[in-house]
Amino acid sequence: MKMNTKYVPIMVCGALALGILIGGKINFSVPATGFTTNATNKGKLNRLIDFIENDYVDNVNTDSIIDITVNDILAQLDPHSVYINSEDLQEVSQSMRGDFVGIGVNFYMYKDTLAVIKTVEGGPSEKAGIKSGDRILMADNDVLFGRKLPNDSLFPKLKGAKDSEVTLTIYRKEENRKFKVRVKRDVVPIKSVDISAMLDKNTGYIKINRFAETTYSEFRRELVKLKGEGATRLVIDLRENGGGYLEEAVRIADELLKDETLIVMTKNKGGKEDKTYATEGGIFETGKLAILINENSASASEILAGAIQDNDRGTIIGRRSFGKGLVQREMPLGDGSAVRLTVARYYTPTGRSIQKSYDHGAAEYFKEFGHRYETGELYAADSIKIADTLKFKTPKGKIVYGGGGIVPDVFVPLEGKHGDESIGLVMQSGIVSYFVFEQLDKDRKQFEGVAFPDFLLKMDKNDTYFTNFKKYLKNNGVTLPLDHNKGLVKRYLTAEFARQLYGEKEYYQIILKEDAMVKKALDAKTL
Template sequence: MQKGTKKNIFIAATYAVVLLLGILLGQNYVDEQGGKPGNSLMPIGLSNTSWKLQQLIDLISSSYVDSLNMDSVQNGAINHIISHLDPYSSYLVPNESQRQTELLEGTFEGIGMEYFNLNDTLIIVSLINGGPADRAGFRVGDKLIKIGDKQVAGVQISREEVETLIRGRSGTELDVRIKRHDVNDIMAIKVVRDQVTVSSLDVVYMIKPTVGYVKVRRFGMSTGDDFKHAIVELKKQGASRLILDLRDNGGGYFHMAIKLASEFFNDRRLVVYTEGAHEQRQDYFSEEQGSFSDGELAILINENTASASEILAGAIQDWDRGVIIGRRSYGKGIVQEQFGFSDGSTVNLSIARYFTPLGRSIQKKYSPNWSNMVDYNTMYKGLWMLDTLYAHGKEFKTMAGRQVYSGGGILPDIHIQQDANSLSLFYQDLIRYSFIEQFVYSRFTQKLPAYSIENFLQGYHLPDNEYDAFIEFVRSEDFIISERNKNDLKTLIEADIEALVGRYYFGREAYFKVKNRNDSFVNTAIEFLERETNR
C-alpha cells in the first residue's frame, strides 16, 4: 500500500468497556473499538506463498465427504491466521463489523432506550433525549411486556434477541406493550425507528466555578466536534481550567486523537508519528488555534486508557501542556487499518507502531501463550500474553526537564493509588452479578423522588438502613459477606448505589456528578489546578 492511500486509520483496543448497565436498545451498550472500512480486499491472483491455502479450500469444497458451510470454513481459516499475528489484529464477520462501525460513528437505527433485565423483567432505565422512544412517550421505569408479537416479560430472553426485535430500518414502526407503575392496564405504544445519535462524550459540566469537566467515552467520528462544542459552552460558564477524563477510554479513530490534541495547542505541533516494516515514517501535526490552547489542563488516565487516548495523553505530556494524573495506561501503541471484504466482513490489521512526539513507544510487551492450546474450541482464545509489569525503557526529557519513559503505557505525573477495596474478590463478584443494579432497580423504581436534582446532588447520601438492606439482599442470594467486608466496602458500595439512583432519577449527568463527589482522581486534579492558579 503506497503512502497517502490509507483511509480511516484507527486504533483498535482488544477489550470492551462495559458502560454502566445492560444494553442500549438498537445499539450494543459495550464499547468496542474499530473503524469503518477504508480499503477493500479484492482477488488479485495467488502468490507463490498463498496458492496452497486456496487450493485446500477448493479441495474441501469439491471433495469432502460431508456437506459443509464453506463460509464457516473460510472464517475459521482466517481467524486461525489472524490469531497468530499479534493481540490486536482481528477478523470481524459482517454484523460484528457493522456494530463496531456504528459504535464509533455514534449513530444507529433503533429507538434509543436502555433497559435492565431484573428477574426476567425488562425495565427501561434510560432514554436518549429526543430519540424515537422518548418522542413516542416511553418513560424511565416502564416495564416491557411485548415487543412486536414477542412476549418478553416473564421469559428468559437474551440481549441479542431483544436487539433483533428492536432494530430495523429507519421509518419502520414497532408496537410495544408496557406496564407503567401508576397505570393499571397494559399500555400500547407505537414507535417509529429512526437514526439515533449518541454523543462520544459521557458528560460535560462545571465541576467548580472556573473548572470544566469533560469525560470522553471513545474517539468516534463526532468526538472532535462534540468536544469543541463542549469547550464553547464551558467557556460561556466561566471555565478557564479543564479536567479531561480519559479513564476507561479504550481508543477509537486515530485521526480523532490528533484532532482532539489540536484543541490544546495554538500552533503546529507534532502529535504522533507512525512507522512499520511496510510503512515509512509519517508525522501527524496539530492544527493551529485550538479551542482550549491556553487554560490549565489535567488529564485523568487509568489502566484501561488505551490507544487513541494514549496518543493524546502522550502528546500533552511530551509538550508539557498539562499534567497527567492517575495510573499507568494500558500500553497499546499499534496502529491498525480496517480492510473490507465484499461480503461486509473486515480485517483489522496492525500495520505500524506509533510514537509520541519525543519518540516514545508506549506499546507493552506481548508474546504467544502456547499453553492455551488445549483443545479445538479454545486453542486460539487468549493466545497472546501481555506483560503487565512496567519496565523503564529509554529515558526522555521534555523541554521543561521532566523525565518520561518508554516501556509500556503512559506513566502519569501524579500517581493515584489503587483502591484495595475495589480489587476485592467480593466486590468484583457484586459487579459481575449486577447485585447493585438489581438492588437499585427493585427498591428505588417504585416511586418518583421527593426532591429536586439540585437537592439530590448537594445533599443526598444513602441512609444506613438502605445499606443494611443491600447487605441482606446480597445474603439472600446465598452470598457470604463477613462483618469486616461489610464495613470495609461500605463507602464504595454506597457511592455506587447513590450514583445509580441519581442516574435512574435524573439521567447520565447526575450519575457522573455523584460519582465525582468523592473521586480521588478528580479531587487530586482540582487540587492541582487550584495550586497552579494560585502560584
C-alpha cells in the same frame, strides 16, 4: 466471584460494547479498499476448502472452518490484529459511528420481561410517553415476554429504518394498566462524551468514553460551552477509554496545542514516517490542563495523553495506561466481515513507543491488570516497572518513558482498600444498575417530586439500600467485604439511583465529588 447469568447486561438498544469484540484496546484509521496476497498460497487455501466441500466423508460447515483459519492466522501476529464476523462488524461500526436507528431505551430482561431502565433523553420512546419501569410486552405482533429471548433477537424487533413505526404494548406497574403506544423510530445518538461540567468556578471537566466519529465535534461543543461558563482550566477524563479513531484524538489534541506542535508520528513496515502537527486556531491552547488516565486508557487515549505530556502542555494524573502503540486498518473480506490488521506503530512527540510487549501471547497480554495488582503497581508509584533504557526528554527536560504505557506525572492509587479492588469493579458494573432498578420498581412513588438535595440527604441517612445490596449480591453468588468499603459502596449506589431518577449530570455530581483523581486535579499545586 460468581454471578448469576440472568443479569448479563443489555444496555442501550443497539449501543453494543466495542470492547467486548476486540478487547477494547484499539485505534484504527480509515478502511482500506482491499489487500493482496501470494497467489500460490491463496490458491492452496481455496483448493483445500474445495476438497473438503466436495470430497470429505461428512458434511462440514466450511464457513466456520474459514473463520477458524483466519483467527489462527491472525493469532500469529499481534493481539490487536483481529477478525470480525459480519454480524459483529455491523454492531461495532454502529458504535463507532456514534448513532443508531431505534426506539431509544436503556433496558434489560428482568425475570422474563423486557423492562425499561431509562429512556434516552429526547428520543422516540420518551416523546411517545414511555417511562422508566415500563414493561414492553409486544412489538407489533411479536411477543417479548415469557420467552427468555436472547439479546440478538430483541434488537431487530426494536430497531428499524428511520421514520418506520412500531406499536408497543406496554404494562405500567405503578398504574397497574396495559396500553399500546405507537413509536416512530429515529436516529438515537450514542454519546462518546458522557458529560461536561464545571468542577469549580474556573475548572471545566469533560469525560470521553471512546473515540468515535462524533467525538471531536462532541468535545469541541462541550469545551466551547465550558469556556462560556468561565473555564480557564480543563480536566479531560480518559479513564476506561479503550480507544477508537486515531484521527479524533489528534483533532482534540490540535485544540489544545499551539501551531506546528508535533502531535503524533506513525511508522509503517517500510519505515515511512507520517508526522501530524497542530494547526493554528486551537480554542484551548493556553489554559491549565490535566488528563486523567488509568490502566484501561488505551491507544487513542494514549495518543492524546502522550501528546500533552511530551509537549509539556499539561499534567497527566492517575495510573500507568494500558500500553498500546499499534495502528489498525479495517480491511473488508467481501462477505460483510473484515480484519483489523496492524499496519503501523505510533510514536509520541519525543519519539517513544508506548507499546507493551506481547511476546507471551494475547492471553497474557490482556491479563496484565492482574500482574500490576500482584506487583503492587496499582497502589504505589514506586512499583511501576519501567525500562531505564527507554528514557526520553520533553522540551523542558522532564524524563518520560517508553515501552509500556503512559506513566502519569502524578500517581493516584486504585480506590478502595488493598485486596478489595473487586468492589470498585462491581460498583461500576451492570449489576448495580439492575439492583437499583429493582429497588425502584418496588415503589417508585416514594421518590416522586423529591428535589435532588432532599434526595441526597435521604440517601445519606439511610442504610437500607446498602443492606439490601449485600443480600442481592449474596443471592447472586457474589461475596465481597462491603462493610470495609461502606462509603464507596453507598456513593455508587446513591449515584446510580440519581442516574435513573434524575440523569447523567446528577450521577457524575455524586461520583466526582469524592473522586481522588479529580481532587488531585483541583489541587492548586497540580493544575
